[in-house]
Amino acid sequence: MATVSSSSTEQQASALTLLVLLPVLYISYHLIKRALTTTKKTKKKPTTHGLKSHLLLGHLPAFLKNHHGFLDWSTELIVASPDHRMGFWIPGMWTCIVTGNPADVEHVLRTNFANYPKGEHATAMLQDFLGRGLFNSDGEQWLWQRKNASHEFSSRSLWRFVIDVVSDEVAGRLLPLLRRAADGDSRVVLDLQDVLERFAFDTIYMVAFGHDPCCFCLAADGGGWV
Template sequence: MEMELIFSVQSLLLLPLIVLSCYYYFSLHHKQNGIDHGFKIYPILGSLPDFLRNWHRFLDWTTEILQWCPTSTAVSHRPGNVHGVITANPLNVEYALKTNFENYPNGERYISILNDFLGHGIFTSDGDLWKIQRKTTSYEFSTKSLRNLIMDSVRLEISTRLIPVLNQASETNQVLL
C-alpha cells in the first residue's frame, strides 16, 4: 500500500515534467535559427490554441504566418490528426489548381458541408463531374458575355446613381468632391 502511494505521487510529479518537456521540445522544434516557420504546434492540441486566440483576425493572422514562412506555405495541425495547408505561393497554387489538379480533390467532407448551400455545381464536384461543370461554366464566362455583363452593369449604375447625383448637384450649384 505504501509502495503504491509512493509510485502514484512520483507519477503525479513526473506528469507535469513530461508535459513541460513536450511543450519546450515542440516550441524549440518549431523555431529554427530564431525564425518562425509556420503555425506554432502544441502537444495534443496542435495549432488549435492559436486559431482560437486569433479567430477574430483570422485573415491578418494567417497572412502574418505566411509572411514568416520562406516558402509562403504553412501546415496547421488540429486535434484528431487533422492537417490543413495554407499557401500564398503562386507556384503552389498553380500546381494544385492547374498542373496537378486531379491529385487535389475537394473530398467528401468539404462536399458534404457545402452541398446544401452550393448544390452539385463546379465548387462541390470532383473528377469527371467537375470537368463537365467546368466546360458548361466556361461558356457562361466567355469574353463576350463578361463584356456584356459589365457594360449592362455600368449603364445601370450610371443611369440610376451617377446621373441623378450630377443632376441634383448642377441644379443646386453644389460642388462634388
C-alpha cells in the same frame, strides 16, 4: 479473517487501478509519440515559421488566442513565412497547409487540379447551397460541368451582358459616389475596401442570377448605404 479480507480488498483495488491505468498509459504513450514525430517533421519544414507547436495541443492555443482575427492573423503568418505557406496541426481534428504562394495556387488550380479533389466531406457540407455543380464536384462530373460552363462563358451574348452590367454599375453608382466624396463641402470619408466589395458583389450577383441586390445603392439622403 479480518486480515485476509483486508488483504483481498487491497489486491482487488490494486488490480482495478492497474486495469484503469494501463489503457490511459497506452493512449498517452501513443499521443506523445505522435506529437514528437509531428514536431520533428514540422521542424524540418518552413511551414510553421513563427508559430509555436505544443507537445499535445499542437497549434490549438494559437488558434484560440487569435480566433477573433483569424484571417488577419493567418495572413500575417503567411506573409512572414519565407515560402509564403504555413502548416497548422490540431490533434484529433485536422492537419492542413495554407498557402499564399502563387506557384502553389497555380499548381493546385491549374497544373495538377485533378490531384486535389474537394472530397466527400466538403461536397456534402456545401451540397444544399451549391448542389453538384461546377463549384462542388470532382472528377468526371467536374470535367463535364467545366465543358458546359466554358462554352457558355465564351459566348458573345454573355460578354455583352457582363460589359453592360459593369458599365451601368460604374456610371450609375461608383462614379457618382466618388464625385460626391471628392466634393470639398460634403466631407464624405469613404472606405474603399467596403465600396469595392459592394461593387463586386452587385456585378457578380447580377451576372450570375440576373437580379440586382442593390448592395451598392446610394441612400436617398446622400452618402449612406441601403
